[in-house]
Amino acid sequence: xxxxxxxxxxxxxxxxxxxxxxxxxxxxxxxxxxxxxxxxxxxxxxxxxxxxxxxxxxxxxxxxxxxxxxxxxxxxxxxxxxxxxxxxxxxxxxxxxxxxxxxxxxxxxxxxxxxxxxxxxxxxxxxxxxxxxxxxxxxxxxxxxxxxxxxxxxxxxxxxxxxxxxxxxxxxxxxxxxxxxxxxxxxxxxxxxxxxxxxxxxxxxxxxxxxxxxxxxxxxxxxxxxxxxxxxxxxxxxxxxxxxxxxxxxxxxxxxxxxxxxxxxxxxxxxxxxxxxxxxxxxxxxxxxxxxxxxxxxxxxxxxxxxxxxxxxxxxxxxxxxxxxxxxx
Amino acid sequence: xxxxxxxxxxxxxxxxxxxxxxxxxxxxxxxxxxxxxxxxxxxxxxxxxxxxxxxxxxxxxxxxxxxxxxxxxxxxxxxxxxxxxxxxxxxxxxxxxxxxxxxxxxxxxxxxxxxxxxxxxxxxxxxxxxxxxxxxxxxxxxxxxxxxxxxxxxxxxxxxxxxxxxxxxxxxxxxxxxxxxxxxxxxxxxxxxxxxxxxxxxxxx
Ligand SMILES: Nc1ncnc2c1ncn2[C@@H]1O[C@H](COP(=O)(O)OP(=O)(O)OP(=O)(O)O)[C@@H](O)[C@H]1O
Ligand SMILES: [Mg+2]
Numbered sequence: 001x002x003x004x005x006x007x008x009x010x011x012x013x014x015x016x017x018x019x020x021x022x023x024x025x026x027x028x029x030x031x032x033x034x035x036x037x038x039x040x041x042x043x044x045x046x047x048x049x050x051x052x053x054x055x056x057x058x059x060x061x062x063x064x065x066x067x068x069x070x071x072x073x074x075x076x077x078x079x080x081x082x083x084x085x086x087x088x089x090x091x092x093x094x095x096x097x098x099x100x101x102x103x104x105x106x107x108x109x110x111x112x113x114x115x116x117x118x119x120x121x122x123x124x125x126x127x128x129x130x131x132x133x134x135x136x137x138x139x140x141x142x143x144x145x146x147x148x149x150x151x152x153x154x155x156x157x158x159x160x161x162x163x164x165x166x167x168x169x170x171x172x173x174x175x176x177x178x179x180x181x182x183x184x185x186x187x188x189x190x191x192x193x194x195x196x197x198x199x200x201x202x203x204x205x206x207x208x209x210x211x212x213x214x215x216x217x218x219x220x221x222x223x224x225x226x227x228x229x230x231x232x233x234x235x236x237x238x239x240x241x242x243x244x245x246x247x248x249x250x251x252x253x254x255x256x257x258x259x260x261x262x263x264x265x266x267x268x269x270x271x272x273x274x275x276x277x278x279x280x281x282x283x284x285x286x287x288x289x290x291x292x293x294x295x296x297x298x299x300x301x302x303x304x305x306x307x308x309x310x311x312x313x314x315x316x317x318x319x320x321x322x323x324x325x326x327x328x329x
Numbered sequence: 330x331x332x333x334x335x336x337x338x339x340x341x342x343x344x345x346x347x348x349x350x351x352x353x354x355x356x357x358x359x360x361x362x363x364x365x366x367x368x369x370x371x372x373x374x375x376x377x378x379x380x381x382x383x384x385x386x387x388x389x390x391x392x393x394x395x396x397x398x399x400x401x402x403x404x405x406x407x408x409x410x411x412x413x414x415x416x417x418x419x420x421x422x423x424x425x426x427x428x429x430x431x432x433x434x435x436x437x438x439x440x441x442x443x444x445x446x447x448x449x450x451x452x453x454x455x456x457x458x459x460x461x462x463x464x465x466x467x468x469x470x471x472x473x474x475x476x477x478x479x480x481x482x483x484x485x486x487x488x489x490x491x492x493x494x495x496x497x498x499x500x501x502x503x504x505x506x507x508x509x510x511x512x513x514x515x516x517x518x519x520x521x522x523x524x525x526x527x528x529x530x531x532x533x534x
Binding site for chain 1: 406
């Protein structure tokens with residue numbers, strides 16, 4: 001393992017301190033926790049937005065804290081869900097009297113820990129609602145199993161629900177628009193190399209020099225196909241087609257080509273070019289494109305493609321102001 | 330059989346010993362069908378639990394269980410933290426006010442714990458989770474007559490059965506058929522917890 005760290009057991013602490021040091025006017029750490037909040041939290045009368053999960057996905061989620069996006073992010077250990085007491089601290093820190101909204105990625109651990117925190121907060125009289133993001137089309141959608149994972153599409157939920165809350169909308173309306181984003185967003189990823197959790201010391205899986213895995217999750221969960229590496233155009237086609245097969249896209253969409261941590265922007269732009277060509281062939285208009293690292297998986301090489309079906313409401317909220325360090329609009 | 334405060338503390342101490350001894354093994358079980366953190370999470374949580382319950386003089390088993398639940402909830406993380414935390418919290422509530430637990434009240438406590446796990450995990454028997462151990466254990470206790478040897482038999486065979494099951498809940502569910510033949514890490518840690526309970530019961534036989 002070769003990493004710029006001090007001690008594998010201290011990465012979370014060190015990262016959080018460095019993140020606050022980088023944004024001292026905008027962010028604050030809630031004492032004795034790994035919860036990061038807007039410096040001016042709680043914003044009175046506004047619905048507070050909380051997200052979070054395991055660390056290792058930076059800039060998710062703390063990079064999305066700011067006016068117009070999240071009010072707080074709970075940072076768990078690397079790839080491990082944060083505990084209910086931490087999430088509960090975040091809820092209390094952002095409750096400005098209008099209720100708190102939780103954005104949860106669909107992983108068993110995250111869902112259970114956030115739900116327990118919500119129960120604790122409700123027992124204290126704080127109103128809490130949630131949405132569970134499950135945009136990864138690589139996983140079968142089934143109500144009998146754990147179901148689909150939440151990946152890069154989560155960033156659009158942060159942005160749009162955050163903008164809605166910033167307008168002064170009620171908890172109910174924030175929930176409704178968040179659910180609308182979840183219903184309209186789909187993603188799929190692929191990897192060229194695995195990544196190493198600092199505390200584990202070894203890569204979580206192996207991929208040969210000439211291999212790639214299609215449909216992989218952001219913690220290295222299995223995908224749908226492992227094969228010989230293909231060209232960017234072929235990869236872009238596979239990912240985009242699978243996303244397009246999953247639901248009907250038409251009119252205008254937002255595109256997110258996301259790097260998983262070790263993929264140069266150059267390669268992401270090469271991918272993006274093909275994604276645009278495919279959409280153009282189908283007569284789908286791209287309203288806005290985001291290319292870069294939004295939801296990473298430590299130093300994994302690879303990328304994901306996310307499409308969000310837009311309408312007038314979603315366009316307006318997507319365009320609204322955001323001061324979040326990793327999503328300035 | 331009657332279990333008092335010290336027996337319940339002993340249960341957690343013995344569980345902790347087994348989990349510490351098998352930390353790497355539990356983690357290795359979690360690698361092929363999970364994310365390779367189960368042993369690390371459980372070892373951290375159980376050590377902290379034992380540290381905590383050794384510093385307090387408890388009046389009744391319920392209080393031990395409640396403290397253990399709160400420590401597990403905040404220190405284990407992952408999926409197993411809220412599951413074990415919920416289990417012991419429900420058990421604590423079910424046996425509140427009792428200075429000693431007899432077979433009937435212990436059974437009630439374990440049944441409440443199982444119900445808590447099912448509710449929190451939205452899962453049932455046969456989905457390759459720790460429920461595959463807790464379910465048969467509660468059935469065994471419910472029959473009204475137990476022995477440490479009988480309990481060991483039940484948990485051992487439950488673990489074997491669960492190994493051949495396909496996962497539909499938790500992280501292992503992404504592996505679908507490939508999860509068959511692998512031991513579920515949460516079932517293995519539950520196995521140690523009941524092996525520890527069997528040892529506590531044996532002392533009373
Ligand atoms: N829905 C569920 N219901 C009951 N038990 C579950 C459920 N999901 C997982 N488990 C149990 O939890 C164990 C995994 O615990 P672990 O602490 O490794 O969590 P995890 O899934 O890796 O979470 P995270 O990824 O957040 O770390 C599984 O082996 C299984 O026995
Ligand atoms: Mg695990």
